[in-house]
Amino acid sequence: MIYKEACTSLKNRSSVLIVISNKGGVGKTSIAIAMSMFYAQKTKHRTLLLELDSSPGDFKTIFDIEEDKSLELALRFPQKYSRYVKNIYKNLDVLNGISNPLAAESIKTEAVNILFDYIYRDYKFIIIDTQTTINGIILDALRFSDLIFIVSDYSLESISRISSLLKFLVDKFSISKSKMKVIINKKKFLDFYKIWDITKIIELPIEIFISMDSRFNKTNFLFNREKIFRTKFFRQVSKAISSSLI
Numbered sequence: 001m002i003y004k005e006a007c008t009s010l011k012n013r014s015s016v017l018i019v020i021s022n023k024g025g026v027g028k029t030s031i032a033i034a035m036s037m038f039y040a041q042k043t044k045h046r047t048l049l050l051e052l053d054s055s056p057g058d059f060k061t062i063f064d065i066e067e068d069k070s071l072e073l074a075l076r077f078p079q080k081y082s083r084y085v086k087n088i089y090k091n092l093d094v095l096n097g098i099s100n101p102l103a104a105e106s107i108k109t110e111a112v113n114i115l116f117d118y119i120y121r122d123y124k125f126i127i128i129d130t131q132t133t134i135n136g137i138i139l140d141a142l143r144f145s146d147l148i149f150i151v152s153d154y155s156l157e158s159i160s161r162i163s164s165l166l167k168f169l170v171d172k173f174s175i176s177k178s179k180m181k182v183i184i185n186k187k188k189f190l191d192f193y194k195i196w197d198i199t200k201i202i203e204l205p206i207e208i209f210i211s212m213d214s215r216f217n218k219t220n221f222l223f224n225r226e227k228i229f230r231t232k233f234f235r236q237v238s239k240a241i242s243s244s245l246i
């Protein structure tokens, strides 16, 4: 269903998918990487993985990105943004985020819109990884995203936090709830029923459960990226977003 929704919105421009959470370490980056690998591999369309994490993010390390390739320069010279993008796998490119949180705070919506107008011409899928704190540029991206994946880990505290985040985005910023999907990551079998009962009560739009996978590590991208395709983690993320294909 999710894959179909993303493809349907391809008619006019690229599909933008964003992964968010107000809790650290829940798997935002890992999920964004797996989704981008899935779309690039499955559709063969050009796919861009974009980092909006200035906390700082970890794309620079994971993808071994040079100092001169970053979103900061892409925003400054949008016509030439492709110079600041790194190809990391066949038709999959990555745009490294802004490492300085203060610089990220000062980005204007107009600059973001201009850059995206250029990006839309080149990519069918844009997958965005984010930081735990919502800033102006993330808010802009949430507004024009087609799908928003809100990630929680398998704890009540985390689920309660993302529930507040969802409400906040809907009530305060009028972001449509219909484009939000909740992902519960790092599922451990024994906790399942307790969490499932609670999420039903608070009416979270849960679409996806991903198990704890001891074989998965996001740094595999640097050392053995083919291995990611063989992990249960990748299979579960792919299955969840491609169910309409079957």
Ligand SMILES: Nc1ncnc2c1ncn2[C@@H]1O[C@H](COP(=O)(O)OP(=O)(O)OP(=O)(O)O)[C@@H](O)[C@H]1O
Pocket (backbone or CB within 6 Å): 021, 023, 024, 025, 026, 027, 028, 029, 030, 031, 053, 130, 131, 132, 185, 186, 187, 210, 211, 212, 213, 214, 216, 217, 218, 219, 233
């Ligand atoms: N389902 C999973 N099974 C096993 N390990 C996982 C799973 N999901 C994520 N991880 C691991 O958990 C750690 C945190 O994941 P990740 O960096 O993707 O989270 P994050 O939400 O992006 O964190 P941050 O808030 O720091 O940006 C990483 O070491 C990653 O490899």
Ligand SMILES: [Mg+2]
Pocket (backbone or CB within 6 Å): 028, 029, 030, 053, 058, 129, 130
């Ligand atoms: Mg991250």
